[in-house]
Amino acid sequence: MTGSKTVEWTLSGFGDEIDEDPVIQIAVLQALGANHIEVRSAWGTNIVDLDGDQLDRLKSLLDAAGMKVSAIASPIGKVDVSLPVEHEVERLRRAATAARVLGARYIRIFSFYYGGDVAVESIRDDVMERMRALAAVAEEKGVVLLHENEKDIFGDVPERVLDIIETVASPALKVAWDAANFVQVGVKPFDEAYAKLRPHLEYLQVKDARFADAAVVPAGEGDGDLLRTVEALKADGFTGFASLEPHLAGAHGLGGFSGPTAFGIAARAFAKVLNEAGVGTK
Numbered sequence: 059m060t061g062s063k064t065v066e067w068t069l070s071g072f073g074d075e076i077d078e079d080p081v082i083q084i085a086v087l088q089a090l091g092a093n094h095i096e097v098r099s100a101w102g103t104n105i106v107d108l109d110g111d112q113l114d115r116l117k118s119l120l121d122a123a124g125m126k127v128s129a130i131a132s133p134i135g136k137v138d139v140s141l142p143v144e145h146e147v148e149r150l151r152r153a154a155t156a157a158r159v160l161g162a163r164y165i166r167i168f169s170f171y172y173g174g175d176v177a178v179e180s181i182r183d184d185v186m187e188r189m190r191a192l193a194a195v196a197e198e199k200g201v202v203l204l205h206e207n208e209k210d211i212f213g214d215v216p217e218r219v220l221d222i223i224e225t226v227a228s229p230a231l232k233v234a235w236d237a238a239n240f241v242q243v244g245v246k247p248f249d250e251a252y253a254k255l256r257p258h259l260e261y262l263q264v265k266d267a268r269f270a271d272a273a274v275v276p277a278g279e280g281d282g283d284l285l286r287t288v289e290a291l292k293a294d295g296f297t298g299f300a301s302l303e304p305h306l307a308g309a310h311g312l313g314g315f316s317g318p319t320a321f322g323i324a325a326r327a328f329a330k331v332l333n334e335a336g337v338g339t340k
Contacts, residue, residue, distance in 0.1 A: 065337050066337070067262075067299070067332070067337055068093075069093075069094065069299075069300055070092055070094035070302070071301055073087065073097060075304055075317075075321055078099070078100070084120065088123065092302075094125065094299065096166075100112065104133060105132060105153060110159075114159065117160055127161055128261075128301055129166055130157045130160070130162050132150070133168075135211070139171065139181050143191050146191075146192060147191050147192065150165070150196070151195060154195065154199040163201060164203075164299075166234055167206070168206055168213070169218075171210055186222070193231045196228070196230035197230045203231045207240060208236070216240075219255060220258075232260035232261070235287070240282070241268065241269055241282050244269070248283035249283070263301055264300055265277065265302075276304065277328040277331050278328070279327060284328075300328070304321055306320035306321075
């Protein structure tokens with residue numbers, strides 16, 4: 059870090075985009091300068107499905123490496139809205155247990171899929187009922203939910219993300235910003251979303267994408283306005299987590315994969331953006 063960089067953000071990343079083995083996840087992230095990890099799965103098992111022994115084992119590995127957890131990257135809300143409220147409430151309780159064991163404050167969630175023949179306006183009440191129930195659990199457990207603007211869910215565009223946050227109105231529900239996902243639903247992230255969502259923006263998911271073909275690309279190489287966003291966040295006093303989620307080798311329903319080499323490419327691309335904006339990492 060040069061002397062001119064007075065702002066530092068905390069670098070993290072999705073470990074399972076590197077490898078199924080947490081030992082390799084930790085080693086690669088630390089080699090890239092990160093001392094935090096975002097946990098979506100370990101040993102090929104999703105975070106909400108890890109049993110107590112597995113969580114304890116993961117905690118021991120992290121502690122031995124001096125690694126902390128920035129967030130639990132849960133799949134909560136990445137299901138059809140027609141499922142009962144209790145379905146995701148129960149899974150969130152398991153995610154909250156993982157957060158407690160691993161020492162994480164944040165849990166990433168989504169705002170529900172709906173069928174292709176269903177009008178999005180028709181599910182609003184059902185979505186809000188579920189998001190209120192999830193926020194109530196988060197308040198009870200002392201964690202903060204981060205809503206990610208995933209494509210094809212209710213909260214995929216800025217207006218509906220804001221609707222969720224303002225309607226639920228819970229201190230335990232904030233925004234995780236994903237520029238690539240906005241691009242993939244035809245939204246210009248900075249011009250059309252930043253001003254609306256900045257008051258609630260708590261966490262940065264780092265990936266970029268192109269309008270032309272919706273392909274995910276390294277930070278700064280797509281249409282996600284990463285540099286403008288980083289500069290604005292710096293000016294606004296943001297000092298939170300920036301979590302690498304590159305998706306460079308493929309994506310699927312519950313996440314994506316990059317592998318160690320592509321993950322390194324993504325990390326270096328984001329470092330270039332941060333350097334240009336005058337932001338350091340820790």
